[in-house]
Amino acid sequence: MRATVFTDPALARHAGRFVWLSIDTENERNAAFLEKYPWKAVPTFQVIDPRTGDVVYHWLGAVDANALAKRFDEAEFALTQTRPDGAPRLPSSADAEVLALAMAGKNDECLAAASARWEALPPGGEKAGVAAIGLDCALSSKSPEATTFEARVKDATGYPGLLDDDRSSLFGALVDARDRQEDEAGGKAAAIAWLDYLDAQAKSAPGAEARAALDGHRVSAAIRAGDPARMIPALEASVRDLPEDYNPPARLALLLREAGRLDEALAASDRALAKAYGPRKLNLLDARATILEKKGDPDGAKAVLRQALEFAQTLPEPQRPKGMIARIEKRLAG
Amino acid sequence: MRALGLVLAAALGFLACNPRPAPFHGLPFIENDFDAAFARSQQAAVPLFVEVWAPW
Numbered sequence: 001m002r003a004t005v006f007t008d009p010a011l012a013r014h015a016g017r018f019v020w021l022s023i024d025t026e027n028e029r030n031a032a033f034l035e036k037y038p039w040k041a042v043p044t045f046q047v048i049d050p051r052t053g054d055v056v057y058h059w060l061g062a063v064d065a066n067a068l069a070k071r072f073d074e075a076e077f078a079l080t081q082t083r084p085d086g087a088p089r090l091p092s093s094a095d096a097e098v099l100a101l102a103m104a105g106k107n108d109e110c111l112a113a114a115s116a117r118w119e120a121l122p123p124g125g126e127k128a129g130v131a132a133i134g135l136d137c138a139l140s141s142k143s144p145e146a147t148t149f150e151a152r153v154k155d156a157t158g159y160p161g162l163l164d165d166d167r168s169s170l171f172g173a174l175v176d177a178r179d180r181q182e183d184e185a186g187g188k189a190a191a192i193a194w195l196d197y198l199d200a201q202a203k204s205a206p207g208a209e210a211r212a213a214l215d216g217h218r219v220s221a222a223i224r225a226g227d228p229a230r231m232i233p234a235l236e237a238s239v240r241d242l243p244e245d246y247n248p249p250a251r252l253a254l255l256l257r258e259a260g261r262l263d264e265a266l267a268a269s270d271r272a273l274a275k276a277y278g279p280r281k282l283n284l285l286d287a288r289a290t291i292l293e294k295k296g297d298p299d300g301a302k303a304v305l306r307q308a309l310e311f312a313q314t315l316p317e318p319q320r321p322k323g324m325i326a327r328i329e330k331r332l333a334g
Numbered sequence: 335m336r337a338l339g340l341v342l343a344a345a346l347g348f349l350a351c352n353p354r355p356a357p358f359h360g361l362p363f364i365e366n367d368f369d370a371a372f373a374r375s376q377q378a379a380v381p382l383f384v385e386v387w388a389p390w
Contacts, residue, residue, distance in 0.1 A: 001385070007360035015361055018383035021371035022363040025388045033368040039386045048382040050375040072383075079381055216390065247390055280390050 001043060001062045004163070004210055008065040014072055018047070026278025031316035040103065046088070047075040055088045059096050060103070062165055064125055067093070094121060095129030102133050110137035111145060118152065125166055128156035132173045139180045150177045157197070164201050164210070168217045171197050175224055191225035202234055208241035212248060219251045228258035239271070246275035250284050257291050265291045279321040282308050286328055305332050 005011075023030050025042060037046060037055060047057040057078040063071065071091050078089040090096050094117035101110035114134025121127035135149035156162075157170045171194035178186035198218050205211035215238055222231040232255050238248035250272035256265035269288045276284050285308035292301040305328050312325050363385065364371040375382040 006363070006385075007358070009358045011361060012358040015358075016380075018381050019371050019375040019378060020361050020363040021368060021382055021384045022365050023368070023384060023386045024366055025386060026390075027366050029366045030368070034386075037384070037386075042386060042388045044386040046384040046386065048372070048375070048384060050372070050379060050381060053372070056381070075381065075383070245389070250390075280388070283390075 001163075004206070005062065005065050005068060010065045011068065014069060017072055017076070024278075025319070026280055028278065028316050028319065031318050035318040045071075047078065049079055049082075054082075054086065056082055057090075058088045059091050060099060061095075061129070062163055064161070064163055067125060093126050094118075095126050095133065098130055098133045098137070102137050107137040107141040108143075110134070111141060111143055114149070115145065123156070123159045125159075125162055128153075128159055128162060128166060128170060131156050132170055135173055135177055139177060146177065146181070150174065153177070164205065164214060168194070168197060168201065168214050172217060172220065175221070179224075188225055191221050192227075194221040195225055195227070195230060198231075198234075208238065212238040212242055212245075215248060215251050219254050222255060223258050228255040231255055232259065239268075244275065246272045246277075246280075246284070250276070250287070253284075253291070254287060257287070257294065260294075262291055262295050266295075279312075279315060279319050279324070282312055282321055282324045282328065285311070286324065286331075289331070302332060 023033055025034060025039065037048075041060055043062060044060050045058060046055045048054065049056050057071075057075040059071065074089070074091055083089060090100055094113075098110050098114045098117065101107075101113055111134060114130050114137060118127065118130050118134065121130060131149055131152040135146060135153050137143075138146035138149050153170050153173050157167060157174075159167075162170075171190070175187055175190040175194060178190050194217070198214060198221060201214055202211050211234075215235060218231040218234055222228045232252065235248055235252040235255055238245075239252055242248055249268045253265045253268035253272060256262070256268055266288070269284065269291060272284050273281070273288070285304050289301040289304040289308075292298075292304060308328050309325065309332070312320055312328075364374070371384075372382055
C-alpha cells in the first residue's frame with residue numbers, strides 16, 4: 001500500500017480527516033508503541049481516539065483506495081459509537097469478517113461465513129479475499145469444501161482491478177492448497193504459474209518500488225518451483241534499483257544459496273547485513289548460517305548463530321522475535 | 335485595448351488568487367513518532383490513523 005495506494009490521488013481529499021502515523025515494527029523507536037498496541041501481522045491499520053488513546057477501529061491486510069475511503073467513514077463512525085465492551089470495531093466488509101474468524105482459529109465458523117458471503121459479492125478484492133481466506137479455513141478444518149474454494153481462488157486470479165500484492169497472494173494460496181494436500185506435482189505447477197504472473201507484474205509495475213514489493217513472493221515461488229535461478233535477475237535488478245534497502249540482497253542471498261552459488265550468496269548476505277536492523281536481522285543471520293553449513297563450515301555457521309542470539313539480547317523486549325530465537329537455540333543445540 | 339488589458343489583468347488576478355492545487359504526493363504520514371503524532375491528533379481533535387508495517 002505504501003508504494004501505490006497511499007499515493008493514489010483519489011485519497012487527496014481525505015488527507016485532513018486524520019493525523020497519519022507510520023510505524024515500522026523493526027525500528028526500536030517504536031518499542032513502547034508496539035508494547036501498548038500489540039500486532040499479530042502486517043500490515044495492520046488502527047484508528048486511535050485522540051481523547052482516550054484507545055483503538056476504536058482496526059483491520060489487517062491491504063485494501064485498494066476505494067475500500068480505504070469507505071473504511072475512513074467507518075472509522076469516524078466508530079469514534080462516535082464506541083462499543084459497550086470497549087473493543088475496537090472491524091470493517092463491515094465480508095473479507096474482514098471471515099479473516100477475524102480465521103485469526104481467532106474458528107475455522108468452521110470462518111468457512112461457514114465465507115460460504116454464505118461469497119456468492120453475493122461482485123468480482124473484486126473483497127470477493128477474492130473471502131475466497132482465499134475460505135480456502136485456508138477449509139484446508140485447516142479438512143473440509144471437502146476446499147475443492148470448491150480452490151476453484152474460486154483460481155477464478156479470482158483473473159478478477160479485474162486487484163492490487164498486485166493481492167493477486168500474487170492468490171497464486172501463493174493455490175500453491176499452499178496443493179502442498180497442504182500433499183500434491184507435490186500440483187504444488188510445483190502452481191508455483192510455476194505464480195512465477196509466470198510475477199514475470200508479467202515486473203513488466204507492468206509502475207516503478208522499482210512497486211515491482212520489488214513482490215520480491216518476497218518471487219523468492220517463495222522460485223524456490224517452491226525448484227527454479228531459484230529464474231528470479232535471480234529480478235532480484236539483482238532490485239539490488240541495483242534500491243541500494244539502501246537490505247531486503248533485495250537478503251532475498252538474492254536466498255536464491256543464490258538455493259541455486260548452489262554459495263560464495264555469491266555469502267557476498268549478498270554481507271551486503272544485506274551491512275544495512276539490516278531490528279529483529280529481521282536474526283532471519284538474515286539464520287540464513288547466513290545455512291549458507292555456511294552448505295559450504296561445509298559448521299563452526300562458522302555456529303558462530304553466526306551465536307552472534308544472532310547476542311544481537312537478540314540487544315533488542316527491546318517487545319521486538320524480540322521469540323519464535324526465531326527458539327529456532328536458533330534449537331539449531332545451536334542440535 | 336484598454337478593455338482587453340483590464341480583462342487580462344482580471345484573469346491574471348484570478349489566477350493569482352486561485353493557484354493550482356499542490357500536487358498530491360501521498361498521505362502525509364509521520365514516521366515512527368507516536369508521541370508527536372498523538373499530540374498533533376489531540377491538538378487538531380482528529381483521530382490518529384496508524385499503519386503498522388514491516389520493511390520485509
